[in-house]
Amino acid sequence: MAASSLISTSFHISCSSGSPNRKLTINCFLPKSFSLHKIPTPTCSPIQSHKRPLIPYRSSCPPCLYKLLLTAKNPFSPAFDSLLILCTSLALALSLFVADVDSASAFVVTPQRKLQTDELATVQLFQENTPSVVYITNLAARQDAFTLDVFEVPQGSGSGFVWDKNGHIVTNYHVIRGASDLRVTLADQSTFDAKVVGFDQDKDVAVLHVDAPKDKLRPIPIGISADLLVGQKVFAIGNPFGLDHTLTTGVISGLRREISSAATGRPIQDVIQTDAAINPGNSGGPLLDSSGSLIGINTAIYSPSGASSGVGFSIPVDTVNGIVDQLVRFGKVTRPILGIKFAPDQSVEQLGVSGVLVLDAPPNGPAGKAGLLPTKRDTYGRLILGDIITSVNGKKVTNGSDLYRILDQCNVGDKVIVEVLRGDQKEKIPVILEPKADES
Template sequence: TFFITTMATTNATGTAHSSPVFSLLSVSSSSSSSSLRCFFPRKQSSITHTFRSKTTQFSVSISRANPNRAAPLLAFFTTHNYQSQSSSISSDTQKTPISKVPFLDSLFVICTSLALSFALFVADVDQASAFVVTTQRKLQPDELATVRLFQENTPSVVYITNLATKQDAFTLDVFEVPQGSGSGFVWDKNGHIVTNYHVIRGASDLRVTLADQTTYEAKVVGSDRDKDVAVLRIDAPKDKLRPIPVGVSSDLLVGQKVFAIGNPFGLDHTLTTGVISGLRREISSAATGRPIQDVIQTDAAINPGNSGGPLLDSSGSLIGINTAIYSPSGASSGVGFSIPVDTVNGIVDQLVKYGKVTRPILGIKFAPDQSVEQLGVSGVLVLDAPPDGPAGKAGLKPTKRDAYGRLILGDIITSVNGKKVTNGSDLYRILDNCKV
């Protein structure tokens, strides 16, 4: 009786293969021996098993249809067609009367088959394992540049904790509770830390944690609520302070690669990447509602906790402060905004020197841009100009009503110092560039 079975195996790619890779070529018999030949291991010699009896020999030859496949094949062979009372395994082994103990015949064949199956299975596993084990992949040049940028700038980024004082209504005990957190970066060796104003707003106590996890109490040097910028100071050893490299934002281009480092959701020193999606955007200050012009738009992920952290270009230079996101859910939606570093430079210099920002004011209240557009005019409509203010002293007329309740429009500002003014943002931009 002759049986052929196969064992399905799985290669390194997860693909199963089995019997279709083999074909039976011939079965023959003679009077001297029986043999089983199996061409299995890839690029290896054939495996041969011979079973001899005194009067009968069966020879089985098996080859693979596809020599590039290596699925194991097991061929089980047995016969009970003996004409003698004894048989031999080989000419140089001791003879044993098999026919007198019939089950020894089957037992021998089963053991031989199991041995073959184990050998073939191990060979196949070894072949598959060669495909699984791989050498470590080398980083690409752009990946190496990103890793280097993160490692060089991480020591400049800090974690800021905003603590507020609360009083228990029953015991009157006073205690501090975390009110919020954000990011910041080291500005100079004197311990100045730059962040957003909304990160520190309402804080009774501020703590700054450096990259080495040392924490220092921080004092507010000054803040600019209109531009959402604040400067803190910590008393830390100078060797622990690494100022961030400061770049420029006037020559930025849409599509330029950018990197944001911060502490989103308290996960310190998280790096996200993206590109500049837009330039010269405008957002409103969370504290005063005053417009912040020339804001950088990016798709780098900015989440709660990223506020106040640096936005870097490919050289690792500071080009902006991550400030706000546009998101209905409060999580990153791929639209983030950063205050340009050219704006930050002038503000920080004044805060460090004077503790406040001095900028010119007109002393007026003006109408929303939409209202002016409905009137079909271009410019800034003056609603109020107190007599003791700069605009009132200069003679600007406010909007008012006459004795019959009819609306009398005030002056409309159309230019300042020869620069055209079409809306309130234009007016603020011109005033910000004027020196007092």
């Protein structure tokens, strides 16, 4: 800069006192950079002994200065030093005046925020998918004990996401369970009343509908979950604790896990396990892969305290896709059942056998019509065990989860061969699967 760096200046002073043969030449050099608070002592030498090329500035000294230089023991007297300081100050002022120097703010450099490539990708993913995530408020009707007035109070909240431009919102069933009214808040903070299109208690999935303008609805990209890998990076977006949209990241820490539905206890297979934080309020929110595509619905955590402990579960999108399609088209999910009630797995283990013990088989159900025997008591109060299902269509059944897993692969109207242990004998009984009574 012009203020901190000056060119080397040479002062060549010629002094004569009228005698043409007597002349003294002195050259002074200033360093290229110096401090404004401390002027370095100039280096002076006769021109005859200095070997560097000079560009002298010649001027004639008055007789008084000439005599002073001749009589002074040290040529750099205080008067001469003052002259040098004056010349240097003038040169510095001239350089600052002539140089193109901006305002003082030009010397303040604001460093640009630099993000890594993976950080930029995460920021872009959050910005692109946040408009698809909604906030759901569960309202319950309450009656005042004194005035008997009925009013609505929030009893829970959760997350959801826009499925299509028709206003369908997908979330967990336990988010809307027991609600008298539901409200959906979009990313732009606009709120709409929501109606329940349908739900699947067994898989903990529900579909809502809002009458919102299509320009406010941004469907989330739908991916696939069949080719997921452990260690793959995932992102969870939701509204934990009623806050605005938040993002948590992690990896897939396990695949093909099994959890039980919070509503019916029926097992949900092929669940995705992740260490991305899923706190209360994240339920129903989307789990995304690194490309921003939906791969699951955040539904549960494994924690005694109810806070995220690094083990969260998401329903795979391949399961959700089929459920949502049926709910949108028919308002219900048609799932086949055997029409039985069975004993807890621990009870069967105490008997020393492997299978599913039939406790009840209503006569109007598929199993009752096929002739499966329930558990009952005789006239003396003694317990007579019913049939114990050991396999279905040749697939071994050791507990209730195995039975549900096999039925999930069947359709309503299919005929299955149920092998049972009746007393000491094994029998094979054909059963025609039917839908649940409340879904027919």
